[in-house]
Amino acid sequence: MNDRELDAxxxxxxxxxxxxxxxxxxxxxxxxxxxxxxxWACAIGLLVLAVWASLPSVHRPGEENFExxxxxxxxxxxxxxxxxxx
Amino acid sequence: MPRSPDEDDRRLLExxxxxxxxxxxxxxxxHQRLLFGFCxxxxxxxxxxxxxxxxxxxxxxxxADAYRGDCSVKSFLCRIALNECRDRLRRHRPTMxxxxxxxxxxxxxxLIVLCALRQLxxxxxxxxxxxxxxxxxxxxxxxxxxxxxxxxxxxxxxARSKLKAILEDCHE
Numbered sequence: 365m366n367d368r369e370l371d372a373x374x375x376x377x378x379x380x381x382x383x384x385x386x387x388x389x390x391x392x393x394x395x396x397x398x399x400x401x402x403x404w405a406c407a408i409g410l411l412v413l414a415v416w417a418s419l420p421s422v423h424r425p426g427e428e429n430f431e432x433x434x435x436x437x438x439x440x441x442x443x444x445x446x447x448x449x450x
Numbered sequence: 451m452p453r454s455p456d457e458d459d460r461r462l463l464e465x466x467x468x469x470x471x472x473x474x475x476x477x478x479x480x481h482q483r484l485l486f487g488f489c490x491x492x493x494x495x496x497x498x499x500x501x502x503x504x505x506x507x508x509x510x511x512x513x514a515d516a517y518r519g520d521c522s523v524k525s526f527l528c529r530i531a532l533n534e535c536r537d538r539l540r541r542h543r544p545t546m547x548x549x550x551x552x553x554x555x556x557x558x559x560x561l562i563v564l565c566a567l568r569q570l571x572x573x574x575x576x577x578x579x580x581x582x583x584x585x586x587x588x589x590x591x592x593x594x595x596x597x598x599x600x601x602x603x604x605x606x607x608x609a610r611s612k613l614k615a616i617l618e619d620c621h622e
Contacts, residue, residue, distance in 0.1 A: 365614050373617070374582045376559035382486035383496075386478050388504045393511055395471060 455480075459523035467514045478507050481524060484584055485531050491579040492535045494568055502538065506531040525593040532576060532594060539572055566616040574609035581606060 390398070397405070453461075459480070465473035485506060490499035509530050517526055563583070567575050573595075580591040581602075592602040 365618050367610075370610060370614050370617070371582075373559055373563060374578075382483040382503075383500055385482045385486065385500065385504050385507065386475055388500065389474075389478060389507050389511075392504075392508050393471065393474075395469060398471060 456522045456524070460519075463510075463514055463517060463523050466511060469511075474507065474511055477510070477523070477527075481527055482507075484524070485527060488528060488579055488584050489531055489535055491564065491567060491583060492532070492572070492576055493538055494564075498538060502531055502534045505534055521593040522590065525590055528580070528594040529596070535576075536572065562617070562620065566613055566620060569616050570609060570612055574605070574612060577602060577605050578609050578613060 459477065462473045462477050466477065482503060485503040486499055489502045490496060493499055493502065506527055510527060517523070521529075567578065570578070577591065577595065580586050580594060581588060586594070588599050588602055588606075592599045595602060597605075
């Protein structure tokens, strides 16, 4: 084998295909979520909020309870104030 | 005036020092092919090569400020990878995984060359891989191997003649 044949063989030996190393590297960088991940999380959060806000305001047991607790508290205060008067 | 690829790399590295993840990603995209190919030809298995090349980028991320600017960023990365390859070869002597077409090697010529390379000493193999297969200039390869151009030329001549002898044996 002469030099030219060796060069031809080396030239014909193609470059190997590389896998995508970023997928392997990224989780090992210890630098928290990426901007892309943060943006996705925000987008999903906003979407959920928008869907919730657009729901028709029907019977919401939590709110009713809150109102009734507030009412009872007010009534208690008024009763207490009335008692204190006498 | 357009910047040279090396200038671009240096700017990216400055951003990597400031922990800019996107800059590292760009560096990975630019050099992963070279680094993986180099590691694959030196250590001989795809899994090891993938691990070593990834590790080189992670080290760059953690210790980018160790870069002194005495060589190109590409050479700096190759040096990190080469040290890791040598450690690995020292720890478990070349298992040199089974070679199959389609598994890293692309064509018959690549397969023949890889088989022959595996029979060379590590330092000869590294010199041939860097200059002849990864296409780096003698200057760049010398930078990575931390030697001078004259010494590397001599090494390449000797390594080539050993490789020729191995390939001739294969043909017989």
